[in-house]
Amino acid sequence: MSLIAFSDIRKVYTIGAVTIDALAGVSFDIGEHEFVAIMGPSGSGKSTLMHILGCLDAPTSGAYRLEDYDVSQLRSNDLARIRNRDIGFVFQAYNLLPHLSALENVLLPCTYSTHAVSGRDEKARALELLERIGLKDRMYNRPVEMSGGEQQRVAIARALMMNPPVILADEPTGNLNSKGAREILDIMKELHADGKTIVYVTHDDTIGAEAERVIRIQDGRVVADERN
Amino acid sequence: MDLRDSFRNATRAIWAAKMRSFLTMLGIIIGIAAVVMLMAVGNGTKQSILSRMQSSGSGNLYLTAGARSNVLMGGNPEGGAGGFAASRAGVSSGAEITAQDLTYIEARVTYSVVVSPTNQTNITIKNGNTTMSGTGIFATPTYFQVENVTIADGRMISDGDVSNRTRNVVIGNTVQTTLFPNESAVGQLIRINGASYKVVGVAASKGETVGSSVDTAIVLPFSVGEKSFGIAHNRVQRTTIECVDPTQTKVVIAEITDILTLKHKKVDFTIQDVAAMTALVTSSMTILTTLLAAIGGLSLLVGGIGIMNIMLVSVTERTREIGIRKALGARERDILVQFLIESSLLSISGGILGIVVSVLGSDFVVSRFTTTAVTGSSILLAVGFSIAVGVFFGVYPARTAARLKPVEALRYE
Ligand SMILES: Nc1ncnc2c1ncn2[C@@H]1O[C@H](COP(=O)(O)OP(=O)(O)OP(=O)(O)O)[C@@H](O)[C@H]1O
C-alpha cells in the first residue's frame, strides 16, 4: 500500500467574484522511501499542494490518505498530532522562531508531543541532529546569527526531531546560493538513504534532476509524472 | 505542552516586551491598589466608629427627653461633639426626665439594670495661670460602671459626695496633664467657673468616644449641677441604663417604654440602643465599603481592557509564530493556554504589585488623613479579581490565536 494517496484533490480560492482553481483535480500515489520532486511554473499550485500534503490546509474536495489515516476526515487535534509526529515540514523561508536558539528551535516539536520523553533524552537527540547537520557548535546561536543555509539546516533538524517517516520541503533551496542548495540537497539524499520518504518542490532543473521521480504541475493539474 | 514550558514561554514573552508589559500591568496595579486602598479606608472608618461606640458598653441604653420621629444614631444629645448627634426633629418642648422617673423605672423593671443619670455643661477649668475649657459631667457613682471609666489615681465620686453636694471632682486624663503637668492632681484644688473644687481622682484615658470624651471632662457629683451650675432641679438630661444581661436589652426597652408612657401619659422620651446603633453603623459602613470597592473595581475593569488590547496586539504580531507552532504540532488548546497564561501572568503580577502599592500607600500616605485597615479579605479579593481579569480579558485574544488556520497564520507577514 502506498504511503500517500491523493485522489482528485481540488482547492478553490474565492476572492470576491473571482474563483481560482489552485488545484483542479490532482491524483497521485507516493510509496514508502520515495524521493520525489514536484516542479512547475510559478503559480501552478505547488505550495497549495504541499500545504495540503502537510496537513496545514484542507482541500476543497477530494480524498487524502496518509498511512492509515483518512486525512480529510480528521479533526484539528488529530491533524496537529500528524503534523507533530508523522510529517516534518521544511519551508522556503526557514520559519525558525527568532527569539529561540538553534537548540531550542530543534526542541520545539517536543513541547507539543503527546507521549512523554524525558527532557534529557530529547536534548541528547537534538544535539545529535545538530551534530549531523554540522552545527553543534552553533547550538546557542539565534537564527539572525546564522546564514540562510545554516538556518535551513537547523529547520531540517527540527523537522527530524520527532523522527517522522515523511519529510515535506517547499522550495527548501529557493532562498539559497548554489553551495547552500547543494548542502541541503545532500542532507535530503542522506535522509532518503536512511529510509525517509521525501517530497520537495523546486524550480531548479538540476536540483529536480536529483530526485528519483518528478511530478510536473501546471495550472493545478499533473501534466507529467516521470521516473529518472 | 507541559505547564512549566508554558510558564517559561509566557515569562519570556512578557520580558521580551518589558516596557509594554509594565504599562499594561500599570492598569491592573492602579485598579487593585484603588480597590484595596478604598476598602481599607472603608473598613478603617467602620472599625474606628465601632470602637468608639463600643467603648461605652454594647448593652447600654440611652434615655433622653423628647420623642423623636427620626432617630438615626445616638451620641451626646446636648453637644453632639462626636459627630453623630441625633436628629432633633420632632422634640416636643417641655418634656423632661426627672430623678423621680428614674427611681420609678428602677423599681418596676423586671430585669436588673444599672441606672446612671447625667447632666452636662461646658465649663472653664483653671489651676493657677493655666486655663482650659472642658465638659462638666454631673453624675453618680454608677456613671463609672456603665461608661467603663476606670480610675487611674485616687477615687471615684462617692454616694456621699452626691448626697452631701460635696465639691469633690474626678478629672479626665487630658485635664490632669494640662493643669498639672508635673504632679498628681489628686488632693489639689482647682477652679471651675470661678469656684474652688477638690480633685479626688483622675480617670484613665479612653481616647475619643462617641459623644464627649471623658479625657477632657470633669466628673462632678450629680447634685452639684443644680446647686452651682443652674441646672433645673431634678432634671436629668441623659440617662445611661446598663442591662446586666445584655441579651435582654430589647425586653428592657419595651418595659421602660411602657412604664414611662404610663407615668407621663404620652411618649415624650427616647430610648436609644447602642447595640442597635452599632448594627446600623456596621451595615451602612459595609455598604459604603462595597461602594468604594466598586469604584475601585471600575479602574480594574479599565486595566482589564488594557490587557485585552495588548494581548490582541500580541496575537497579531505573533501570527507567524502561531503558524509555525501549529505546523510543528501545537493543538488549539496549546495556543489557547499559552496566551491565557501570558495574560494571567500580566494581571497577577500587576495584582501583586498593586497590593504592595496599596499596603505601602495606606500605611504611609492615606493613614495620615483617615483611619485605614487593609484586611486579609480585601487582599484575597484583589488577588482573585486580578486572576479573573487576566483570564476573562485574555480569553478572547487567546481564542482568536488558537483558531488561526495554520496556512493563513504562516502566510502572515
Ligand atoms: N490564499 C490564497 N488566496 C487566493 N489565491 C491563492 C491563495 N494562495 C494561493 N493562491 C493562488 O493559487 C495559485 C497557486 O498558488 P501556489 O502558491 O500554490 O503556487 P506555487 O506553485 O507555489 O507558486 P510559486 O512557485 O510562485 O511558489 C496561484 O494562482 C495563487 O495566486
Ligand SMILES: [Mg+2]
Ligand atoms: Mg510556492
